[in-house]
Amino acid sequence: MNSLSFKxxxxxxxxxxxxxxxxxxxINIDFPTGEIIGIIGHTGSGKSTLAMLSNGLLKPTSGxxxxxxxxxxxxxKEIGKVRSKVGIAFQYPEYQLxxxxxxxxxxxxxxxxxxxxxxxxxxVKNAAKFCGIDDASLKKSPFELSGGQKRRAAIAGVxxxxxxxxxxxxxxxxxxxxxxxxxxxxxxxxQKQKGSTMILISxxxxxxxxxxxxxxxxxxxxxxxxxxxxxIFMQAELLFGASLDLPQITKLFxxxxxxxxxxxxxxxxxxxxxxxxxxxLQ
Numbered sequence: 001m002n003s004l005s006f007k008x009x010x011x012x013x014x015x016x017x018x019x020x021x022x023x024x025x026x027i028n029i030d031f032p033t034g035e036i037i038g039i040i041g042h043t044g045s046g047k048s049t050l051a052m053l054s055n056g057l058l059k060p061t062s063g064x065x066x067x068x069x070x071x072x073x074x075x076x077k078e079i080g081k082v083r084s085k086v087g088i089a090f091q092y093p094e095y096q097l098x099x100x101x102x103x104x105x106x107x108x109x110x111x112x113x114x115x116x117x118x119x120x121x122x123x124v125k126n127a128a129k130f131c132g133i134d135d136a137s138l139k140k141s142p143f144e145l146s147g148g149q150k151r152r153a154a155i156a157g158v159x160x161x162x163x164x165x166x167x168x169x170x171x172x173x174x175x176x177x178x179x180x181x182x183x184x185x186x187x188x189x190x191q192k193q194k195g196s197t198m199i200l201i202s203x204x205x206x207x208x209x210x211x212x213x214x215x216x217x218x219x220x221x222x223x224x225x226x227x228x229x230x231x232i233f234m235q236a237e238l239l240f241g242a243s244l245d246l247p248q249i250t251k252l253f254x255x256x257x258x259x260x261x262x263x264x265x266x267x268x269x270x271x272x273x274x275x276x277x278x279x280x281l282q
Contacts, residue, residue, distance in 0.1 A: 009063030087163030094150035
């Protein structure tokens with residue numbers, strides 16, 4: 001079953017003007033329920049446009065977007081229901097914090113959904129836990145928090161809405177390695193427990209390789225590659241040739257292949273690399 005499906009979707013900005021620009025063209029993609037899909041591509045490839053399409057923040061110029069087999073634009077007046085089911089955290093979401101306390105900021109979405117006070121409290125508590133926010137921080141003003149903690153609070157506000165699909169646009173951008181690990185690790189734990197679908201947009205191939213089940217590669221507004229992580233990295237040299245970044249460990253194995261030391265270039269994690277290197281030592 002697919003959570004989200006894009007059928008012949010195109011987005012054109014400035015149609016009928018000298019500034020016409022095709023952002024996405026004829027996109028046909030299914031996002032399976034319960035999987036983590038990584039989206040990569042150069043700046044301007046259409047990643048953020050696709051994110052905005054996913055919950056109706058942007059309407060396609062042509063084509064259809066289905067959420068669990070229902071066209072999200074079938075009833076335009078009910079697009080708000082779609083936005084409660086597909087949550088998006090854009091880059092640097094901490095700039096969107098505005099409430100008096102962290103608790104109130106996280107509770108903002110669930111409160112607008114008309115939930116009971118008890119349900120709101122439960123959702124805030126769970127979201128804070130997954131995002132690594134302690135009880136003491138919930139009572140603080142969001143502007144008292146560090147940059148990393150603000151990021152956690154902002155993402156927790158999206159998680160608290162308990163979306164069926166969670167779209168994360170560079171959730172770990174600008175954070176140190178430990179901060180990246182903590183935020184992404186918590187979000188993956190949330191996804192596994194809920195069985196929801198997660199779409200992770202990132203420039204970090206290491207993060208994509210480590211956490212995702214599938215990878216969508218966008219190039220100039222179109223689908224360049226789409227498949228499981230293993231399928232994509234079997235074509236690592238094609239990615240490299242298209243000037244897309246690769247995990248450092250994959251780059252190493254590409255060099256080893258050039259020297260005739262291995263045939264495998266679909267090595268994308270340290271654990272996988274360890275197994276391959278052990279073969280040489282046997």
